[in-house]
Amino acid sequence: MTPNPAPPLLHATGITMRFGGLTAVRAVDLTVHPDEILGLIGPNGAGKTTLFNCLTGLYTPDEGTITYAGKPLPTRPHLVTRIGIARTFQNIRLFPNMTVLENVLVGRHTRTHEGLLSALLRTPAHHRAEHTSRQHATELLEFTGLTRKSDHLARNLPYGEQRKLEIARALASEPGLLLLDEPTAGMNPQETRATEHLVHAIRARGTAVLVIEHDMRFIFNLCDRVAVLVQGQKLTEGTPTTVQADPRVIAAYLGTPEEDPR
Numbered sequence: 001m002t003p004n005p006a007p008p009l010l011h012a013t014g015i016t017m018r019f020g021g022l023t024a025v026r027a028v029d030l031t032v033h034p035d036e037i038l039g040l041i042g043p044n045g046a047g048k049t050t051l052f053n054c055l056t057g058l059y060t061p062d063e064g065t066i067t068y069a070g071k072p073l074p075t076r077p078h079l080v081t082r083i084g085i086a087r088t089f090q091n092i093r094l095f096p097n098m099t100v101l102e103n104v105l106v107g108r109h110t111r112t113h114e115g116l117l118s119a120l121l122r123t124p125a126h127h128r129a130e131h132t133s134r135q136h137a138t139e140l141l142e143f144t145g146l147t148r149k150s151d152h153l154a155r156n157l158p159y160g161e162q163r164k165l166e167i168a169r170a171l172a173s174e175p176g177l178l179l180l181d182e183p184t185a186g187m188n189p190q191e192t193r194a195t196e197h198l199v200h201a202i203r204a205r206g207t208a209v210l211v212i213e214h215d216m217r218f219i220f221n222l223c224d225r226v227a228v229l230v231q232g233q234k235l236t237e238g239t240p241t242t243v244q245a246d247p248r249v250i251a252a253y254l255g256t257p258e259e260d261p262r
């Protein structure tokens, strides 16, 4: 290994993932740099979510290597969260009968290292840890604009706010890299713009972002670089300007307007 003072944050090479006879992701290389916002686009079924699942320990790819901050990616999702990668899901996964604040506190869990015994005995260390967690969760609700909804049950939030809450919960683990799978799906244009600001603010806190989205305007406004996945393979990647002008991208993706609901 050559000593490199600033290695890529996430480095995936040759990722292949098969389901039976279907190769959902084929030999994909992907690099996310610290402080970067990288977009991942491609038609439905291109393999975007499958790639996310490989990058978060949900799937073990059939081939390829993944490193995070120079170290091999752990093979279990909770260990991946612990080393600093957090995600949201294309299909929202919240605890519907818990409050907004409680959902964020659950996300915080990976960061509190106190033992079960300490929690059961309600030791001073436990109280201190709980206090810090609450403070942090409250700050994240403020950051995502959900303070007023803190005591509401998650299931009673409008759809756009549920997506925000998923982001707040993911941030609770204090990730170095946040993966967002279609964060603006089902949002109105105002909510989408607010999400754009939120992602910029997340990056300003020092968290890199890898984002899947169908909304082209959102992606091209937001991202430093965009990678295009088509039929499991990376077609190209580059700045939004380059990718938008690439005739292969237009043919494969932008040229099929029925793929893009907006």
Ligand SMILES: Nc1ncnc2c1ncn2[C@@H]1O[C@H](COP(=O)(O)OP(=O)(O)O)[C@@H](O)[C@H]1O
Pocket: 019, 022, 024, 042, 043, 044, 045, 046, 047, 048, 049, 050, 051
């Ligand atoms: N768990 C799975 N088992 C079998 N096939 C899957 C599974 N997950 C995804 N696929 C298939 O892999 C391909 C890529 O899917 P996906 O990663 O969800 O695409 P995208 O997120 O780009 O729309 C699709 O053909 C899909 O049907």
Ligand SMILES: [Mg+2]
Pocket: 048, 049, 050, 090
């Ligand atoms: Mg998907």
